[in-house]
Amino acid sequence: MKSTDLIDICDAHEKLIPFNKLLGIKIVNNEKDNLKIRLDMRDDLVGNFIKGILHGGVISSVLDVTGGMAAALDVIDQMDGKTRDEIATRLGNMGTIDMRVDFLRPGKGEYFLATGHVMRTGATVAVTRMELFNDNDLLIAVGTGTYYVG
Amino acid sequence: MKSTDLIDICDAHEKLIPFNKLLGIKIVNNEKDNLKIRLDMRDDLVGNFIKGILHGGVISSVLDVTGGMAAALDVIDQMDGKTRDEIATRLGNMGTIDMRVDFLRPGKGEYFLATGHVMRTGATVAVTRMELFNDNDLLIAVGTGTYYVG
Amino acid sequence: MKSTDLIDICDAHEKLIPFNKLLGIKIVNNEKDNLKIRLDMRDDLVGNFIKGILHGGVISSVLDVTGGMAAALDVIDQMDGKTRDEIATRLGNMGTIDMRVDFLRPGKGEYFLATGHVMRTGATVAVTRMELFNDNDLLIAVGTGTYYVG
Amino acid sequence: MKSTDLIDICDAHEKLIPFNKLLGIKIVNNEKDNLKIRLDMRDDLVGNFIKGILHGGVISSVLDVTGGMAAALDVIDQMDGKTRDEIATRLGNMGTIDMRVDFLRPGKGEYFLATGHVMRTGATVAVTRMELFNDNDLLIAVGTGTYYVG
Numbered sequence: 001m002k003s004t005d006l007i008d009i010c011d012a013h014e015k016l017i018p019f020n021k022l023l024g025i026k027i028v029n030n031e032k033d034n035l036k037i038r039l040d041m042r043d044d045l046v047g048n049f050i051k052g053i054l055h056g057g058v059i060s061s062v063l064d065v066t067g068g069m070a071a072a073l074d075v076i077d078q079m080d081g082k083t084r085d086e087i088a089t090r091l092g093n094m095g096t097i098d099m100r101v102d103f104l105r106p107g108k109g110e111y112f113l114a115t116g117h118v119m120r121t122g123a124t125v126a127v128t129r130m131e132l133f134n135d136n137d138l139l140i141a142v143g144t145g146t147y148y149v150g
Numbered sequence: 151m152k153s154t155d156l157i158d159i160c161d162a163h164e165k166l167i168p169f170n171k172l173l174g175i176k177i178v179n180n181e182k183d184n185l186k187i188r189l190d191m192r193d194d195l196v197g198n199f200i201k202g203i204l205h206g207g208v209i210s211s212v213l214d215v216t217g218g219m220a221a222a223l224d225v226i227d228q229m230d231g232k233t234r235d236e237i238a239t240r241l242g243n244m245g246t247i248d249m250r251v252d253f254l255r256p257g258k259g260e261y262f263l264a265t266g267h268v269m270r271t272g273a274t275v276a277v278t279r280m281e282l283f284n285d286n287d288l289l290i291a292v293g294t295g296t297y298y299v300g
Numbered sequence: 301m302k303s304t305d306l307i308d309i310c311d312a313h314e315k316l317i318p319f320n321k322l323l324g325i326k327i328v329n330n331e332k333d334n335l336k337i338r339l340d341m342r343d344d345l346v347g348n349f350i351k352g353i354l355h356g357g358v359i360s361s362v363l364d365v366t367g368g369m370a371a372a373l374d375v376i377d378q379m380d381g382k383t384r385d386e387i388a389t390r391l392g393n394m395g396t397i398d399m400r401v402d403f404l405r406p407g408k409g410e411y412f413l414a415t416g417h418v419m420r421t422g423a424t425v426a427v428t429r430m431e432l433f434n435d436n437d438l439l440i441a442v443g444t445g446t447y448y449v450g
Numbered sequence: 451m452k453s454t455d456l457i458d459i460c461d462a463h464e465k466l467i468p469f470n471k472l473l474g475i476k477i478v479n480n481e482k483d484n485l486k487i488r489l490d491m492r493d494d495l496v497g498n499f500i501k502g503i504l505h506g507g508v509i510s511s512v513l514d515v516t517g518g519m520a521a522a523l524d525v526i527d528q529m530d531g532k533t534r535d536e537i538a539t540r541l542g543n544m545g546t547i548d549m550r551v552d553f554l555r556p557g558k559g560e561y562f563l564a565t566g567h568v569m570r571t572g573a574t575v576a577v578t579r580m581e582l583f584n585d586n587d588l589l590i591a592v593g594t595g596t597y598y599v600g
Contacts (some may be wrong), residue, residue: 017196048167055170056245097427100594101210104570119592139569277402277404292429318494321494355467360511392498392500395556403548
């Protein structure tokens with residue numbers, strides 16, 4: 001796969017996945033070892049309106065997208081030499097099996113950055129670790145996800 | 151607390167929590183033993199646009215809201231006799247500590263119903279179990295949440 | 301597979317899995333819809349010696365064994381008509397991918413009973429739900445497990 | 451608290467907690483920033499007797515003990531200046547609320563080392579991250595635990 005294809009995949013993630021678009025999720029860096037996903041705070045993403053902090057569901061959403069992206073980048077890496085169609089088919093079959101999210105600190109900030117990596121990968125299942133930081137580099141939440149990648 | 155107050159709390163949940171409003175989450179039944187939360191499918195809540203299914207983040211969001219509501223109804227029950235202000239203060243301090251979501255089947259349907267109950271409650275921590283069904287009564291996802299209720 | 305074979309499998313679980321034997325785990329009922337696993341309290345299974353309650357690790361162990369057994373019974377069911385060797389090979393490849401345990405109440409009792417069932421099953425992954433009760437029918441802990449069954 | 455007291459607490463962990471003693475869990479290093487817990491492989495700790503690997507329950511047990519120890523060291527740190535009795539009382543009330551374990555690789559090795567640290571700490575709840583490595587420095591399993599520390 002050419003690197004231009006990877007750009008297309010990220011583009012698809014941001015523009016073609018409707019709920020990612022609704023949240024305003026941006027893939028800032030798509031290198032496997034330096035994945036970075038950004039979310040800008042917006043009034044309608046708030047959970048606790050007195051405290052003005054991110055809704056837990058938004059945090060879970062960003063962490064799930066980040067873990068899925070980490071697993072996808074790993075699959076793309078493994079499929080080096082395969083055609084674009086073969087890769088697209090496999091990516092299209094991927095899905096989250098389960099996820100744990102730990103909400104460590106209130107989601108306060110003007111923007112948030114998430115990162116993630118694959119801890120274990122197999123022919124059918126990948127396990128990923130994700131972290132969400134605010135604009136002050138404070139760790140807001142962590143997650144662990146299990147993804148079907150067969 | 152009068153039952154009119156409980157109606158206010160549900161109203162606040164739907165109308166004052168911005169992200170719940172964005173998702174269109176409705177509290178259909180707020181009885182502790184029969185909690186029911188509804189979400190209508192919408193194009194912008196889709197995750198996999200080829201399969202047309204609910205985004206995992208939307209599922210996590212609804213389950214988190216459902217678990218939090220189950221914990222809140224339990225707190226309200228325990229605080230029978232307290233003033234509305236005392237209850238509001240305690241509810242305002244509540245928050246999700248951690249959550250696990252298991253995605254069992256594709257989120258296909260025109261609407262979805264979530265239910266939840268408290269499995270364990272203490273002075274500071276409640277543990278809840280949540281389930282999400284589609285309009286065909288198929289179990290789409292389950293969750294377990296730990297909430298701070300001190 | 302004949303029902304005598306299933307007895308052998310349970311027997312193997314109790315007698316051939318060394319750590320199950322060390323804990324004293326017994327499979328009381330191996331019917332898929334009524335799985336029951338028993339553990340008798342023993343001094344050396346205690347975690348908090350002041351309170352005299354079961355160690356969290358013992359609870360996790362019993363729940364993991366119960367979830368694995370539920371997944372195995374489901375696999376056996378699916379493989380109806382296959383040879384004993386084919387079934388044994390598939391069971392031998394099974395393994396826990398991840399597990400969540402919620403410790404709801406102190407593990408006090410003379411004996412404990414665990415039950416479990418499969419919530420979702422696929423070609424490669426099964427998700428199970430497990431519960432542990434004490435001799436007073438009090439819910440001590442619950443678990444959710446994801447198992448590789450490919 | 452004097453450092454001799456901390457030695458006593460570790461000693462208690464190894465010798466007075468019956469199930470830790472049964473497993474043979476040793477606290478190799480009790481410094482908060484370098485916690486190290488060791489487990490030696492033994493025939494009766496095996497789960498899959500064909501593969502000769504650690505039982506998932508043993509892995510869960512070691513990770514739970516490690517997370518609990520990390521939370522305890524953090525509590526001891528916070529209670530600097532308090533009497534030994536005050537600290538002992540608080541430690542005695544601690545307990546695991548929930549835990550997730552991800553089994554990344556087969557538990558093969560002659561010995562295993564676990565480490566853990568607190569990711570978030572509050573007045574009543576601590577969240578910890580734990581890792582288990584084999585004698586070849588291979589990551590065998592990771593865990594996330596929520597502990598009551600009030």
